[in-house]
Amino acid sequence: xxxxxxxxxxxxxxxxxxxxxxxxxxxxxxxxxxxxxxxxxxxxxxxxxxxxxxxxxxxxxxxxxxxxxxxxxxxxxxxxxxxxxxxxxxxxxxxxxxxxxxxxxxxxxxxxxxxxxxxxxxxxxxxxxxxxxxxxxxxxxxxxxxxxxxxxxxxxxxxxxxxxxxxxxxxxxxxxxxxxxxxxxxxxxxxxxxxxxxxxxxxxxxxxxxxxxxxxxxxxxxxxxxxxxxxxxxxxxxxxxxxxxxxxxxxxxxxxxxxxxxxxxxxxxxxxxxxxxx
Amino acid sequence: xxxxxxxxxxxxxxxxxxxxxxxxxxxxxxxxxxxxxxxxxxxxxxxxxxxxxxxxxxxxxxxxxxxxxxxxxxxxxxxxxxxxxxxxxxxxxxxxxxxxxxxxxxxxxxxxxxxxxxxxxxxxxxxxxxxxxxxxxxxxxxxxxxxxxxxxxxxxxxxxxxxxxxxxxxxxxxxxxxxxxxxxxxxxxxxxxxxxxxxxxxxxxxxxxxxxxxxxxxxxxxxxxxxxxxxxxxxxxxxxxxxxxxxxxxxxxxxxxxxxxxxxxxxxxxxxxxxxxxxxxxxxxxxxxxxxxxxxxxxxxxxxxxxxxxxxxxxxxxxxxxxxxx
Numbered sequence: 264x265x266x267x268x269x270x271x272x273x274x275x276x277x278x279x280x281x282x283x284x285x286x287x288x289x290x291x292x293x294x295x296x297x298x299x300x301x302x303x304x305x306x307x308x309x310x311x312x313x314x315x316x317x318x319x320x321x322x323x324x325x326x327x328x329x330x331x332x333x334x335x336x337x338x339x340x341x342x343x344x345x346x347x348x349x350x351x352x353x354x355x356x357x358x359x360x361x362x363x364x365x366x367x368x369x370x371x372x373x374x375x376x377x378x379x380x381x382x383x384x385x386x387x388x389x390x391x392x393x394x395x396x397x398x399x400x401x402x403x404x405x406x407x408x409x410x411x412x413x414x415x416x417x418x419x420x421x422x423x424x425x426x427x428x429x430x431x432x433x434x435x436x437x438x439x440x441x442x443x444x445x446x447x448x449x450x451x452x453x454x455x456x457x458x459x460x461x462x463x464x465x466x467x468x469x470x471x472x473x474x475x476x477x478x479x480x481x482x483x484x485x486x487x488x489x490x491x492x493x494x495x496x497x498x499x500x501x502x503x504x505x506x507x508x509x510x511x512x513x514x515x516x517x518x519x520x521x522x523x524x525x526x527x528x529x530x531x532x533x534x535x536x537x538x539x540x541x
Numbered sequence: 542x543x544x545x546x547x548x549x550x551x552x553x554x555x556x557x558x559x560x561x562x563x564x565x566x567x568x569x570x571x572x573x574x575x576x577x578x579x580x581x582x583x584x585x586x587x588x589x590x591x592x593x594x595x596x597x598x599x600x601x602x603x604x605x606x607x608x609x610x611x612x613x614x615x616x617x618x619x620x621x622x623x624x625x626x627x628x629x630x631x632x633x634x635x636x637x638x639x640x641x642x643x644x645x646x647x648x649x650x651x652x653x654x655x656x657x658x659x660x661x662x663x664x665x666x667x668x669x670x671x672x673x674x675x676x677x678x679x680x681x682x683x684x685x686x687x688x689x690x691x692x693x694x695x696x697x698x699x700x701x702x703x704x705x706x707x708x709x710x711x712x713x714x715x716x717x718x719x720x721x722x723x724x725x726x727x728x729x730x731x732x733x734x735x736x737x738x739x740x741x742x743x744x745x746x747x748x749x750x751x752x753x754x755x756x757x758x759x760x761x762x763x764x765x766x767x768x769x770x771x772x773x774x775x776x777x778x779x780x781x782x783x784x785x786x787x788x789x790x791x792x793x794x795x796x797x798x799x800x801x802x803x804x805x806x807x808x809x810x811x812x813x814x815x816x817x818x819x820x821x822x823x824x825x826x827x828x829x830x831x832x833x834x835x836x837x838x839x840x841x842x843x844x845x846x847x848x849x850x851x852x853x854x855x856x857x858x859x860x861x862x863x864x865x866x867x
Contacts, residue, residue, distance in 0.1 A: 381563050383798070384850070385843040388805025389823065393839050396827055397575045469688070476690050477809050481827060495693055499813075506700040513693035521688035 273533035280529020286522035290515075294339030303333035305489040313505045325494065325508055326501055334489045335515055341490040342519065345402060346472035349409035353471075354464040356410065357417025362448050362456070364418070365425025376422065379415045387412035391474060395483045402485050405478060409471045420463055424456035458534035465530055469523040476516050491516050553851055564843045565619045568836050569612055575832055624837040627826075634837035637822060642841070644714060645818030647730075648811065649803055651738040656745035657796060661789070663746070664753020669780055671758065679750055686747035691806055695740040695813040702736060709736050712815035737814040741806055745799065749792050756788040763787075790857070797853030801846045 274280060308329060316323040322331040364375040394408035428434060429452070437447045476492030478484060484493045491512040498509035599605050606614075618625070624634040667676045703711035710716065715729045760766065761784060769779045804819075811820030819838055826834040 381560065384560065384801060384846055385564065385567075385839070386801040386804040386846060388802070388808060389839050389842055391805075392808065392823060392827070393571060393835055396830075396832065396835060397571060473690050477692060480690075480692055480809065481812065481824060483827070492690075495690075495696065499696065502696060502700060503704055506697075506704070509693065509696050510700075513690065513697070516690050516693065517685070517688045520690075521684065524684065524687055 270533050274529045277529040277532045279525050280532065283522040283525025283529065286518055287526055290339060290519050290522065291343060293336060294343055297336035297339070301332060301336060303330045305329060305333040305337045307333075313501060313508065315505070316507060316511070322511055323507070325497055326505075327497075331494070331508065331511060334494050335491070335512060337489045338491040338494060338512065339515065339519070341402065341485070341488045342472050342475055342516070345406050345409065345475045346468045346523075349406045349413060349471040349475075350464050350467040352406065352410035353413035353467060354417050354460065357414040357419075358421050358453075358460060360414070361418040361421025361423075362425050362453070365422035365427075366429050366444070366448055366452070368426070368429075372422070375418070379418045379422075382412070382415045383419075388474065388477065391478060392481065392483065395478055400478075400483045400485055402488065405475060405483070405485065408478075409474050412474075413467055413471060416467070417460060417463060421456060421460055424459065425452055428452045428455055461534060462527055462531045466524060466527040469520045469527070472516065472520055472523070550855065553854060557847055557851065560847050561844060562616070564840060564847075565616055566612075568619075568840050569615050571839075572832070572836055573608070619840070624840060625833045627831055627834040627837075630829075630831070630834070634834050635841075637834060638819065638837055638841050641817060641819050641822045642845075643818075644816060645804070645807055645811070645820065646845075648734065648737055648741065648807055648816055648818060649800075651734055652742035652807075653745065653796060653803065655738055656742035657749055657792065659742070659746040660749025661753050661785070661792065663750040665757055665780055665785065665788075667750065667754040668757035668761065669776070676754075679754070683747035683751050686743055689744075691740055691744055692809040692813050694743065695737065695810055698736050698740055699813075709733075711736075712813075714817050733816075737810050737816050740813070741803070741810045744806070745796075745803070748795070748799075752791055752795060753788060756791045757784055760784045760788045793853060793857055797850050797857075800849045800853075801843075804842050804846060 306329060308327060310324050310330075312324060312326050316331070322335065325331055325334065360375050360379070364372040364379075391408045391412050394411060395405055398404045398408070425448075434447060434451060437451055442451075475484075475490065476495070479490040479492030480496045482493075482496065484490045494512040495509045498505065498512075502509060596605075604611070622635050624638075626632065627634050627637055630637060663679050667679045670676050699711045702709045710733050712733075714733050715726065716733075757780075766779060766784060769783050774783075807818065808820035808823050810816070811818045812824045815821065819842060823835065823838055825831075826838065
């Protein structure tokens with residue numbers, strides 16, 4: 264309880280992070296509770312095509328007469344879901360591989376780190392495009408593809424943390440009393456290695472949302488779901504006459520990603536106070 | 542010293558071999574994971590193909606061989622730069638890619654040069670005026686840029702500069718029939734290059750500005766800067782000659798590491814601006830469901846990234862004489 268209070272006090276000191284948290288909560292609330300207050304199907308034709316904002320449909324309609332606000336609400340669900348799940352999956356994979364590489368070292372470390380570097384080298388967005396194109400664009404596949412291209416940075420960081428801890432006195436003590444490696448890794452080192460990893464994976468949510476929007480802009484979104492990138496892609500053909508149709512979903516992405524980045528920096532201040540003087 | 546450099550280059554080239562092999566292996570695995578093989582696709586295109594005919598095609602392509610033999614054959618073809626034929630466009634994949642690669646490289650290099658120049662200038666300015674409004678403005682802008690999807694930024698720049706102001710072309714690489722002379726053509730391409738390169742480069746400019754600022758502040762704390770100040774050198778001379786060269790190293794490292802990222806970004810930017818490079822080719826391959834072409838692009842772009850990393854390593858050695866290429 265006390266630790267939580269310390270955490271919050273440090274987080275609160277970063278006013279931008281608090282602002283980001285407020286904005287993020289607002290976006291999440293809009294996406295989760297939005298359909299209850301604004302029960303419009305984002306695929307329904309509700310009016311004339313390309314109606315500007317301010318009319319019967321609050322934010323206007325797209326090229327096919329579909330409600331833009333309904334699209335924003337449902338698109339938020341997809342973006343946030345994919346962003347958080349992809350980051351979570353990438354963090355888990357990266358943590359496991361990084362922990363094993365850093366703790367055991369030697370051959371295992373070599374193999375894992377060469378693989379990590381390999382994945383850091385190949386153009387990640389192109390790989391994500393190929394993966395989604397091969398395995399059909401469903402939410403699950405898009406999430407998996409983004410996770411596949413995102414885990415290496417976590418793995419590198421986790422490895423460095425585990426490497427730094429594996430010969431410390433407390434770990435040597437654990438070994439001396441015969442604690443199995445699995446317990447040392449999970450119960451002893453992991454809690455110490457976690458704070459920087461949490462910061463990186465929170466920032467990864469933002470990157471994942473940007474990647475998802477890029478994929479769906481290229482037409483690699485789930486065809487049964489509206490997403491912000493898809494809305495921008497649709498609006499491209501009428502950029503000359505209805506610029507706001509592309510501007511609005513893009514602004515939502517900017518707000519969301521900015522909010523997540525600010526929260527991430529706040530987490531960094533709160534979890535890694537010694538690193539604050541960068 | 543020179544012999545050392547040659548050995549270093551040779552060793553780095555030798556290190557490329559396993560990486561390129563791994564890229565080819567990944568490509569092979571991805572092709573095998575895809576539903577349907579080349580025989581299915583060809584048979585599908587012909588419309589009324591029987592199962593027997595498909596099997597015959599499969600034998601012809603060697604798709605009925607054990608997977609290891611297929612893999613070795615694939616590696617042999619890849620080594621000869623034979624990446625197969627684009628099923629849709631009926632042209633060798635490597636030719637299609639070779640046609641488009643120069644445009645992508647032009648876009649990437651321009652964006653990178655713009656980004657490094659802007660980022661370094663802003664980073665130095667911010668570090669010299671630490672804590673002032675200029676410093677804060679640069680930091681806040683960087684945060685905003687980080688959060689902006691580049692493809693969307695490109696669309697908004699088109700709205701502003703092409704549609705509203707009618708200043709710059711909204712897409713393509715050159716206007717047919719406008720320029721007759723060589724100089725005119727270069728200027729025409731340059732005009733078309735401004736918006737896509739600025740869009741692609743802006744994100745990296747923000748990254749480098751922040752990195753450069755931190756790096757300059759670190760160098761400012763070192764003894765040789767104090768010495769330079771004690772000698773009575775002006776702050777401008779200290780910043781641009783003494784500190785800059787040392788502070789530049791992390792920027793070069795990061796730029797090298799981000800080449801893959803830059804290439805991915807250019808896929809989206811080229812689609813937005815109709816820039817006739819690899820990115821446009823990716824989009825076309827997607828629309829036409831041309832998997833062979835898509836995999837070829839992944840292969841070539843990965844190899845390009847590996848080669849650029851090699852070049853960055855060599856530049857690094859020039860910038861930092863302490864690295865002796867042992």
